[in-house]
Amino acid sequence: MKTDTYTKIVLTIIAIALTANLFKGIITPAMADSRHYVSIPVNADGTINVNIKHADGPMDVKIKDVDPYAFRNVSPIPVRSN
Template sequence: MKTDLYTKIVLTIIAVALTLNLVKSSITPAMADTKKYVTVPVNADGSINVNINKVNESMDVNIKNVDRSAFYYVMPIPVTLAK
């Protein structure tokens, strides 16, 4: 009999905690971060103009490591150099 009462009490506590968690999440929605976002002007062909200022010499770019899943759902970005 005590095992049945103990089980009912534990399950009731779990049910109350889950209900409170549901109510709490509906009152204050979860926020991933508080960063501000801006729009970026995109050309008609989908490219973006990038200007690098104050560079008097060539830039050495070395990619050391890329996670295999980083580009799973991403289309490649074509890069062209204008001189």
């Protein structure tokens, strides 16, 4: 009898935890990843067309926030100016 009562208590606790987990998932949906990605069309030779609207002199590029792993498995992009 003791084992039967113990088993019922443990299974009841597991059922309550699973039900609470179900409702938690409904209230706050899970986010797999917080990173955002953008698809950019690439030409057949691997170049990307860029249209610069205003450039009166040298352009300062300031990157404020980049994920440290953003460029881990990416090869560098060669840049040409015409």
